[in-house]
Amino acid sequence: MDxxxxxxxxxxxxxxxxxxxxxxxxxxxxxPRPTKIVYSLGxxxxxxxxxxxxxxxxxxFNMYLGIQPWLVGLALTLIRVWDALVDPIVGWLSDNLxxxxxxxxxxxxxxxxxxxxxLPILFLVSPSWVEIKFLGLSVVFWYxxxxxxxxxxxxxxxxxxxxxxxxxxxxxxxxxxSIMAYRSMAQKVSELGNFYALRFxxxxxxxxxxxxxxxxxxxxxxxxxxxxxxxxxxxxxxxLKTKERYYDKVVVKVKERISILSxxxxxxxNKSFRQMMVMGGAFTLGTSMVGSxxxxxxxxxxxxxxxxxxxxxxxxxxxxxxxxxxxxxxxxATLAHHIGKRHAAVVACCIGICGYGGSWFLYTPAIxxxxxxxxxxxxxxxxxLWMLHSSIGADIIDDDELNTRERREGSFTACASYILKLGxxxxxxxxxxxxxxxxxxxxxxxxxxxxxxxxxxxxxxxxVIGLIVAIIFVLRVPLTKQKVEEIRDRLEERRGTV
Numbered sequence: 001m002d003x004x005x006x007x008x009x010x011x012x013x014x015x016x017x018x019x020x021x022x023x024x025x026x027x028x029x030x031x032p033r034p035t036k037i038v039y040s041l042g043x044x045x046x047x048x049x050x051x052x053x054x055x056x057x058x059x060x061f062n063m064y065l066g067i068q069p070w071l072v073g074l075a076l077t078l079i080r081v082w083d084a085l086v087d088p089i090v091g092w093l094s095d096n097l098x099x100x101x102x103x104x105x106x107x108x109x110x111x112x113x114x115x116x117x118x119l120p121i122l123f124l125v126s127p128s129w130v131e132i133k134f135l136g137l138s139v140v141f142w143y144x145x146x147x148x149x150x151x152x153x154x155x156x157x158x159x160x161x162x163x164x165x166x167x168x169x170x171x172x173x174x175x176x177x178s179i180m181a182y183r184s185m186a187q188k189v190s191e192l193g194n195f196y197a198l199r200f201x202x203x204x205x206x207x208x209x210x211x212x213x214x215x216x217x218x219x220x221x222x223x224x225x226x227x228x229x230x231x232x233x234x235x236x237x238x239x240l241k242t243k244e245r246y247y248d249k250v251v252v253k254v255k256e257r258i259s260i261l262s263x264x265x266x267x268x269x270n271k272s273f274r275q276m277m278v279m280g281g282a283f284t285l286g287t288s289m290v291g292s293x294x295x296x297x298x299x300x301x302x303x304x305x306x307x308x309x310x311x312x313x314x315x316x317x318x319x320x321x322x323x324x325x326x327x328x329x330x331x332x333a334t335l336a337h338h339i340g341k342r343h344a345a346v347v348a349c350c351i352g353i354c355g356y357g358g359s360w361f362l363y364t365p366a367i368x369x370x371x372x373x374x375x376x377x378x379x380x381x382x383x384x385l386w387m388l389h390s391s392i393g394a395d396i397i398d399d400d401e402l403n404t405r406e407r408r409e410g411s412f413t414a415c416a417s418y419i420l421k422l423g424x425x426x427x428x429x430x431x432x433x434x435x436x437x438x439x440x441x442x443x444x445x446x447x448x449x450x451x452x453x454x455x456x457x458x459x460x461x462x463x464v465i466g467l468i469v470a471i472i473f474v475l476r477v478p479l480t481k482q483k484v485e486e487i488r489d490r491l492e493e494r495r496g497t498v
Contacts, residue, residue, distance in 0.1 A: 031170050036179055038241040039169070040186030041234040042108070042162045047190045048227045049115045049155040050083075053122055053148070054424075055194040056220055058295065060123065063307065064216040065130050067140055069440060073432015075144040083152045084421040090153070090160040091414025095407075102244040104161035104168070111157035112235020116228035118154060122147050123221050158235065160417060164409035167394040168244050171491075173484050174337060177391040181333040184387035188325030188379060195318020197223055198311040214308070266404055267411045272477050273396050277419045279473040280389055283349075284420045286466015287356070287382070288427025293434065293459045294375075297363050301452045302371055305445035313368065320372035324355075324379030332384035336391070340481060345388045345474045349467045352381030356463035360456060385470075392477065395484045402487050434458050 054076050061067045061075075090107075097103045125143050132139040169179055201219025208215055267273060298317065299310030328348065335344040355377025362374040397412055438454030440447060 030172075030175055031179060035169075035242060036182040037186075038237055039166070039179070040183045042112075042158075042238050043183055043187035044190035044193070044234055045112050045115055045155075045231045046159050046162065047187060048193055048224075048231060049119060050159065051191070052119075052194045052197060052224070052227070053079075056197050057144075059198055059311075060216055060220055061140065061144065065125070065127060065140055067130065067138055069435040070432040071137065071141050072144075073429045073435075075141055075148075076432075077426065077429035078145060079148045079152065080421045080424050082149055083156060084418040086153050086156045087160055087414040087417040087421070088411075089414075090156045091164070091411050091417075094161045094164060095409070095411055101239075104165045104244055105239050105242065107157050107161035108165070109235055109239035111154055111161075112238070113232045115151075115155045115158050116231030116233075116235065118151055119228040119231065120221055120224040122151060123217065123224060125217070127217065156417075160413050162238075163390070163417075164413045165242065165244065166390060167397050167409045167412075168407070169242075171398070171488055173395065173481055173488070176394045177333050177336050177341065177387070180387040180390045181329045183390070184329045184383045185326055187386075188322040188329075188383050191325075192318050192322045193227060195321065196315050199315040202308055202311055266400070266406075267408060267415050270396060270400055270403075272399065272479055273393075273412065273415070275473050275476045276389065276392060276396065277416060279345075279470045279477075280416065281419045281423045282466045282469035282473070283352075283385060284423035284466075285427050286463040286469075287352075287378075288424045288431070293431060293455050294359070296435065296440070297359075297452075297455050297459055298371060300447045301456065302363055302365050302368050304365060305447070313371070316369075316372055317375040320375040321379030321382075324376035324381075325383030327376075328380030328384040329387055331380075332388060336388060341388050341392050341395075342474050342477055342480075345385060345392075346471050348381050348384040348388065349471045349474075351377055352385070352467045353464050355381055356467070357460055360460040363456065363459070381467075392479065395479050395487075398484065398487050398491060399479065402491055 057076055058069065058072055061072045062069050094103055094107055097106065099106055101109075124147070125140050129139045129143070134142055166179055166183065167176075170176060197220060198216070200223045201214055201216045203219065206215045206219040206222075207213070294317070295310070295314055298313050299305065299307055303310040303313060328351070332344045332348055335347060355374050358377065359371070359374045362370040364370055393412060393416065397407070397409055400412070401407055434454065438451045440451050440455075
């Protein structure tokens with residue numbers, strides 16, 4: 001018979017008697033991969049419904065129709081301001097909806113279908129309208145304002161509930177990053193549709209007979225009609241294949257409706273949320289200021305003013321942007337697992353600094369393909385940063401539930417959207433001002449040297465400033481993995497698991 005030392009037996013008993021903590025006992029709450037893929041389809045509706053328009057607006061309304069760049073920039077600014085005002089209302093309605101299909105999915109179905117069907121309306125203008133004036137401005141400018149005023153509430157009714165749903169799919173710290181990774185990678189693929197739009201208009205169908213010019217407007221009209229059908233199909237698929245896990249066990253137990261003012265007041269009182277909004281706003285403002293300038297740099301500097309060559313390079317820039325995102329998302333998801341979400345976000349910002357700052361050297365007519373390296377780094381930064389931004393945002397919503405006993409994903413999504421779209425709107429306006437300030441003239445194939453210099457300098461400097469501010473504020477967010485796990489334990493002790 002083996003004799004076991006008494007001190008060893010005693011130690012074994014202590015180990016057996018020790019009760020592991022809930023965090024140690026927890027098995028990762030995984031979401032099936034098909035569910036993540038289906039949910040990610042919604043990024044296409046977001047990218048084409050919201051971001052396609054500003055991506056092609058200057059090419060369609062300025063370069064093709066001849067509307068002054070500052071007017072196009074002003075229209076895009078007013079559009080985003082209206083968008084930012086609509087989002088909080090949609091978020092409040094979504095938080096308070098009670099139906100047999102949940103809070104988010106009815107919005108996703110109806111608004112998603114309408115967003116696709118109405119997308120072509122944004123470009124149903126005629127070149128003959130350019131010279132018609134109303135209040136001293138072209139009727140085309142007023143059509144930009146009116147059509148988007150109608151369309152924005154529809155697409156917002158999809159995007160706010162859609163992004164709110166991501167925070168309700170799992171309570172798991174790690175799995176949230178996984179969901180956002182799938183979504184971000186799908187976003188990069190669907191974003192390629194925005195970059196391909198102008199290349200689509202280069203097809204022979206849209207070339208004007210007897211000229212070397214193309215009918216950009218007609219090409220965009222056809223393109224948006226095709227995308228709109230796909231958007232409607234995706235909305236139906238998401239509605240059928242996703243579910244809201246918090247709805248039955250948490251939401252329906254709260255009988256009182258959330259007041260719109262008190263709801264957003266509570267949201268903005270969350271310090272971590274405010275810090276993340278500054279981080280996201282700084283990045284958005286800095287990059288959107290030069291979002292369109294990259295296209296102008298490609299056409300008028302790298303491509304020597306040849307719009308068809310520039311549009312083709314714009315497509316390959318989009319491919320590089322997508323590849324960067326597809327490489328960056330899994331890389332930063334792994335980094336987040338090992339070093340935490342905040343520090344992974346800092347790495348993403350540093351990559352962005354290299355991409356935007358490096359555009360000064362990589363956008364060159366001597367070796368035109370070098371610009372794709374810059375675009376790849378930009379895509380890696382943007383996709384990774386928004387993935388981590390959303391994952392941290394889901395953790396913040398848990399922290400808010402602990403303090404308020406309410407689930408207000410819609411309010412948080414809407415407030416975040418408000419800040420980010422406000423940054424975008426200001427950025428687009430500044431883009432138009434920069435083009436006017438540097439002396440850009442749409443009728444000239446070859447721009448003045450000082451014009452090119454101003455465009456290149458703005459592209460290489462303004463986003464870097466925004467990224468530095470983003471680094472400072474993301475490091476101030478106190479929600480570490482340990483802290484988030486403690487919050488989840490306390491929530492589940494109080495209201496059970498979901």
